[in-house]
Amino acid sequence: MQEQANGTSPRQSSCLVNGPIIVGAGPSGLAVAATLRQHSVPFTILERSNGIADLWTNRTYGRLRLHLPKVFCELPHVRFPPDFPIYPSKHDFLRYLHSYAAHFSIAPLFGRAVTQARFDEAAALWRVTAVADGGEVTEYVSKWLVVASGENAEVVVPKVKGRERFAGEVLHSSEYKSGERFKGKRVLVVGCGNSGMEMCLDLCEHGAIPFMSVRSGVHVLPREMLWSSTFGIAMKLLRWLPVKLVDRLLLLAAKMALGDTEKYGLKRPKLGPLEIKDVTGKSPVLDVGAWSLIKSGNIKVVAEVESLGCNGARFVDGSEMAFDAVIFATGYRSNVPSWLQDAGGFFTEDGKPRARSPASSNWRGPNGLYCIGFSGKGLLGAGNDALRAAADIAGSWLQEQEQAAAGISPV
Numbered sequence: 236m237q238e239q240a241n242g243t244s245p246r247q248s249s250c251l252v253n254g255p256i257i258v259g260a261g262p263s264g265l266a267v268a269a270t271l272r273q274h275s276v277p278f279t280i281l282e283r284s285n286g287i288a289d290l291w292t293n294r295t296y297g298r299l300r301l302h303l304p305k306v307f308c309e310l311p312h313v314r315f316p317p318d319f320p321i322y323p324s325k326h327d328f329l330r331y332l333h334s335y336a337a338h339f340s341i342a343p344l345f346g347r348a349v350t351q352a353r354f355d356e357a358a359a360l361w362r363v364t365a366v367a368d369g370g371e372v373t374e375y376v377s378k379w380l381v382v383a384s385g386e387n388a389e390v391v392v393p394k395v396k397g398r399e400r401f402a403g404e405v406l407h408s409s410e411y412k413s414g415e416r417f418k419g420k421r422v423l424v425v426g427c428g429n430s431g432m433e434m435c436l437d438l439c440e441h442g443a444i445p446f447m448s449v450r451s452g453v454h455v456l457p458r459e460m461l462w463s464s465t466f467g468i469a470m471k472l473l474r475w476l477p478v479k480l481v482d483r484l485l486l487l488a489a490k491m492a493l494g495d496t497e498k499y500g501l502k503r504p505k506l507g508p509l510e511i512k513d514v515t516g517k518s519p520v521l522d523v524g525a526w527s528l529i530k531s532g533n534i535k536v537v538a539e540v541e542s543l544g545c546n547g548a549r550f551v552d553g554s555e556m557a558f559d560a561v562i563f564a565t566g567y568r569s570n571v572p573s574w575l576q577d578a579g580g581f582f583t584e585d586g587k588p589r590a591r592s593p594a595s596s597n598w599r600g601p602n603g604l605y606c607i608g609f610s611g612k613g614l615l616g617a618g619n620d621a622l623r624a625a626a627d628i629a630g631s632w633l634q635e636q637e638q639a640a641a642g643i644s645p646v
C-alpha cells in the first residue's frame with residue numbers, strides 16, 4: 236500500500252467503537268460477546284477469517300470429537316441440545332456455535348486481521364489496526380480491548396534440516412482432513428500430542444502405515460475409566476484432593492488400564508498430567524484408540540527427527556527410514572506478540588498471560604485490556620473468563636454511560 240506524504244495510508248479510516256473491541260470470533264470471542272449482550276453492552280468483533288470458529292471449521296481433521304464430555308465444553312448461557320452425544324463431533328460443536336452466535340445476534344466483522352493494537356496513554360484509549368481482505372486499513376478505537384485470538388492462532392512447524400530436499404508431501408496437522416489419500420503410504424507423524432495420536436489412529440484406519448516421532452514424551456490417559464470420563468473423575472477428585480495426589484491416582488488408574496507406556500517409547504513427563512497442563516500448558520493425551528494400535532505395533536513409535544532427506548528421515552538415534560509423507564503434529568502458538576504492543580508486560584513472549592496461575596486472575600490486564608481463553612483450561616476455562624470479563628466491562632461501560640448522560644466527559 237502506498238504511503239502519502241503525511242504518513243497515513245490512502246485507504247485508512249478511523250472508527251470510534253461503542254463498547255469493547257473483541258479480537259477473534261472463536262468460542263472465546265463468542266462467549267464474551269454473548270455475555271456482553273446479556274449486560275446490554277454493545278461490542279465489535281474483528282475476525283481475520285470469513286466465518287466464526289475458524290479453527291474448528293477449517294483447521295481440524297474430519298474425525299475430530301470433543302475429547303472432554305459435553306458438560307465441560309458448553310459456553311455460558313446455552314446448553315448443548317439434549318440429543319448431542321457425550322463427546323460431540325466437530326460438526327455438532329460447529330452447529331452449536333452457529334446457533335449460539337445467531338441466538339445472541341453476534342455479527343462479527345469478518346476478513347479483518349488485527350495487525351496492531353496499542354494503548355494511547357494521552358487519550359486513554361486502545362487503537363486497534365485491522366487490515367481487511369481487500370487491503371483497506373481501519374483503526375478501531377475503544378476504551379476496552381478483549382484478546383480472544385486463541386492459544387492456537389498460528390501453527391508451529393519446526394525448522395528441520397533437509398526439509399527442502401524431501402520429495403514427498405509435508406503438511407501440518409491443521410491441514411490434515413483424513414487418512415484416505417495416504418492408503419498404503421508410509422507416513423511420519425512428528426509429535427505425540429492429541430493431534431499426533433489421533434492422526435496416527437486415523438491413518439491406520441485408512442490403511443496407511445504411520446510412524447510417530449516422539450521427542451520428550453507425554454502422559455497418555457484412557458478417555459474413560461470405570462464407565463466415567465477420566466476428566467470428569469479428575470474434576471470431582473480435585474474438589475477434595477490436591478492436584479499432586481489426583482495426578483498420582485490418575486497415573487495409577489492409567490497404569491492399570493493401559494500398562495506401562497514407557498515400554499513402548501512414550502516416556503511420562505516428571506510432572507503429573509494435570510499439574511503439567513497447569514504449569515506448562517502441555518495437554519495429556521486422552522486416548523481414543525491409538526494406544527492399542529501402538530501396543531499392537533500398527534503405529535510405530537520412533538525417535539526425534541534429526542533431519543529429512545530426499546526419501547525419508549534420519550533420527551537422533553542414528554536410524555534412517557523411508558517415508559512418503561511427513562505430517563507435523565507439532566502444535567500451535569498464540570500470535571498476540573505479533574500485534575499487541577503490550578507496554579504493561581501482561582503477556583509473555585509466547586503470547587500467553589504472564590499470570591497463568593491462579594487462572595482466576597489472568598483474564599484482566601491493565602488499561603481496559605482483557606484476555607479470554609488463555610487459561611489453559613479449554614472451553615470451560617474460556618467460558619469462565621468470558622463471564623468475569625464481560626461483567627467487569629459492563630460495570631465500567633455503565634459508569635461511562637451515566638457520566639455521559641450527566642454531561643461529564645469520560646476522557
Ligand SMILES: Cc1cc2nc3c(=O)[nH]c(=O)nc-3n(C[C@H](O)[C@H](O)[C@H](O)COP(=O)(O)OP(=O)(O)OC[C@H]3O[C@@H](n4cnc5c(N)ncnc54)[C@H](O)[C@@H]3O)c2cc1C
Nearest residue numbers: 259261262263282283289301302348349384385608613614
Ligand atoms: C484440534 C483441537 C481440538 C480441541 N478440542 C478441545 C476440546 O475437546 N475441549 C476443549 O475444552 N478444548 C479443546 N481444544 C482447545 C481449543 O483451544 C478450544 O477448543 C477453542 O477453540 C479455543 O477457543 P478460542 O476462541 O480461544 O480460540 P480459537 O478457536 O483459536 O479462536 C480464535 C479466533 O481468533 C481469530 N484470530 C486470531 N488472530 C487474529 C487476528 N490477529 N485478528 C483477527 N482475528 C484473529 C482466529 O481466526 C479464530 O477464529 C482443542 C484445540 C484443538 C487445536
Ligand SMILES: NC(=O)C1=CN([C@@H]2O[C@H](COP(=O)(O)OP(=O)(O)OC[C@H]3O[C@@H](n4cnc5c(N)ncnc54)[C@H](OP(=O)(O)O)[C@@H]3O)[C@@H](O)[C@H]2O)C=CC1
Nearest residue numbers: 300301302393426427428429430431450451518564565566
Ligand atoms: N479431540 C480433541 O479434543 C483434541 C484436542 N487437541 C488439543 O489441541 C491442542 C493442540 O494439540 P496438538 O496439536 O496435539 O499439539 P501439542 O502442543 O499438544 O503437541 C505437540 C507435539 O509436537 C511435539 N513437538 C513440538 N515441537 C517439536 C519439535 N520442534 N520437534 C519435535 N517435536 C516437537 C511436542 O513434543 P514435546 O512435548 O517434546 O514438545 C508434542 O509431542 C492441545 O490442547 C490438545 O489437547 C488436539 C487434538 C484433538
Ligand SMILES: O=C(O)C(=O)Cc1c[nH]c2ccccc12
Nearest residue numbers: 303509512518519611612613614
Ligand atoms: O484439549 C485440551 O487441551 C484442553 O484444553 C481441554 C483441557 C482442559 N484441561 C484439561 C486437562 C486435561 C486434559 C484436557 C484438558
